[in-house]
Amino acid sequence: MISISSVKKIFSTKNGKVTAVDDINLVINRGEIFGVIGYSGAGKSTLIRMLNGLETPTSGSVVVADREVSKIKGSELRQARREIGMIFQHFNLLWSRTVRENIAFPLEIAGVPKSERERKVNELIKLVGLEGRGDSYPSQLSGGQKQRVGIARALANDPKVLLCDEATSALDPQTTDAILDLLVDINKRLGLTIVLITHEMHVIRKICHRVAVMEAGHIVEMGPVLDVFKSPEQPITKRFVQQVTEPEESKETIEHLLEQYPDGQLVKLTFVGESAEQPVIANLIRQFNIGVNLVQGKVSQTQNGPYGTLFVHLTGASEEVNKAVEYLKEQKVSSEVITNA
């Protein structure tokens, strides 16, 4: 559906040339939800804006839905853009228009006749769950509702691809989840390819099938979300994964424990996929004569299966504890003994 080959984008600024996107190659499949994560300035925004020609690459090519977006201009580019919906962090609605008129705007641009516009708008209002709000103005809506209007508007011309530019970054956690659920629903129902950029790993975890991690204009790591969660390779990826798997206070708790209980072993277990549902701990307690103290744990659901981490503190005779650690290593969970660094 989307293929990006050796794309580079160099901006000329007062302080010289800045390479925002550096030699990126990427293929995104039809019907996939693909996430790009990175801190601000990583080039992810530039990358997504090249997908609908809001930016032109300095070199390389971008093909979306069989059209080389990076080459075409004028009416051909406008035609291509109608097949690529986009939603934005700050919604970018026209405040002088009602919800209904905002959603109708792309249809007006495409020259759809009035009766057909009305039918389509009603359908979209229902799809995004804004029944009864059609005649409100954006200023009368909450952030989540505004983004729903944004989504309806982006879907008006039946696009093949939906681009989400930090679409949930301005929303509170609860609204974020509701909007993400809506995106998954649309992806399943309409088979729409979705590309989203974000700095929140939570968003990737919740809805993406595959993820690319960007840093300084490069994609440093890419793969199915669960694989990246299981074995993040780059330090930046590890940091992002920790955003979801380890609560902020983990580190402090662990340091505290290591200080308080110098004996025994502190083990971090990582469960991926079906192993997350295995009774590993129960077996551990049954088979070995040790004390198992659960320190902290969390299981998250991703689009390709569950993923979790658990910190356990094993106490007892050191021989028995070592055996228990050996046992854990044999299981389908990856375990890591944490020692005082």
Added chain:
Amino acid sequence: MLEQWLPNVNWENIWEATIETLYMTSISVVATFILGILLGLLLFLTAKGNLWENKMVYTVVGAFVNIFRSIPFIILIVLLIPFTKALVGTMIGENAALPALIIGAAPFYARMVEIALREIDKGVIEAAKAMGAKTSTIIWKVLLSESMPALVSGITVTAIALVGYTAMAGVIGAGGLGNLAYLDGFQRSREDVVLVATVVILLIVFVIQFVGDFFTNKLDKR
């Protein structure tokens, strides 16, 4: 009763002068609105980072606007005498005031239009682009629609300034309430005529302000 208080006021003359003032104001407001929006759009669109970015055009239009905005109106009328004569054929009467009124007010309004357009969120323009909108669609349906309340409140301010300009134009022979107050009132020491002309001008200004505010509020959905 009125005759006693205002012995020198000829109501027919007042009425005639009011019509002349309203005529000059309304024609020049309409022309200023159109010309100002065109100039303002040109300034906005050719500014750095916008759709028709063009330093040359921006500088030239900007200089034109600044020059005509800074010339005091009374001097502008005099400077424009040859131009007006060529265009209207005379220097006397309401029509002769129109070129100076429009050339004096349009650049002033153009700057207001430019400011109003700059207030529009860049993201909205980008969203329209991302939807595949043509530049003409962006101008009509995004730029002008979204800035309409500011455009209307701007033209209200400009219209009130124009009422003042018509009075000045009146002094040098364009007719209207300014002419009446100056020639019939001030020059002949008839204070009552000056008073009545002033009150009528005040009323016109109040009505313009009221109507302008009404539409600004009605259009503003923010």
